[in-house]
Amino acid sequence: MNINKLIQNKKLFLVIFSVLTFSTIGLSTAYADSDDNQMQALQNQLPVQNTISPVQYHIHNHFRLHHGAILQNPSSGGTPLNNQGPTQSQIKPQTNSAIIAQNAVSNRNSINLQSNTGPNATTSSMTTYDNSVLSGVSTNIAHAETESEANGENGITANNPASSEVAYNGNNQNTMNPAKLDLVLWITIFAITSIIVHSAWKVYKTRRKFAVKKTV
């Protein structure tokens, strides 16, 4: 019996095909479970730094660059210093209406800072003025990030330590907008439905043509 005759044997082909399909599904599901456990174990080994959000990272980066300071836990205390913030001209390009709105909310809050630029490390806390700048900058960064993601640019997250977590999880391999990817599936379903409807219509037309010819 050669391979051509084996293919002609409908029952045998279908049996082999079904067995292979179901065994593949079963075995793969079993291995997918064990794989999940491996990934979970590896995720637990990730450094704590990777768990910060992009906005937190940018706030941290802003103070490192502009204030030469490291964010500290507010509960640890500190002496308020009013002269540590940037001048009005420095923060002007970054201010917007969001600052005014968030300023009202965060008037009574203060964030403690630890300066590492001078010869003696000093601990200070943020004033209302600095806090308003921080809230404005964070709002701008949050909006900028949303826009860049919408445009398919990933410049911010490329330099972000948190992006390694996203890449590791494998859930964000595509730089395209998820809404656009959703469209791909809908186009596929629409195209396949059109093919089926078109083919069915052609069969119907042919049958009708033959029926008319038979009657005539």
Next chain:
Amino acid sequence: MHYTSSSYFKIVMIAALVFVPAMAFADNGKASSTAVNIGWASIGCGLAANLALTSFKLARKMIPMKVLVGSGSSQNLASTYSKILNFHIILNSIGFLLGLFHGYLLLRGLDYISLSLVVVMTVSMLSGIILKYASGNNTKFFVRLVHSQFILGVMLVTLVLLHVITKWH
């Protein structure tokens, strides 16, 4: 050498055992893991299977029969076509199974492109199986139309390319 159906079945079962170590080492965190390689094997099977049939069909239209099959008899042509068709069926079945296997092993990375690819592959495979074994004229005609749609092939190629490009990064 004469093979019986049971010997073919044994060969298939032995070949299936080859995938056991592949499953054990699948998705082990390396960039070139076995699960990814299975996907490439699936693409290779699909390319070989479909290019063979398409090029033969194109050649049948363009090149004279005497050049293509030698003697020019219709029987010779039919047997050549039958061999290529069987090659197309077997390799596409293997490619589909490998693709299925690859998809289940890397189920975590499922996205809309992969899902669309699964839909197109399943439609092509099901229509192919029905086309092979359907007995009714209308069913056969309908399934032949579905299976041989140009847009289905274009979609398959586009989705495979998109899938490779998006997963490459």
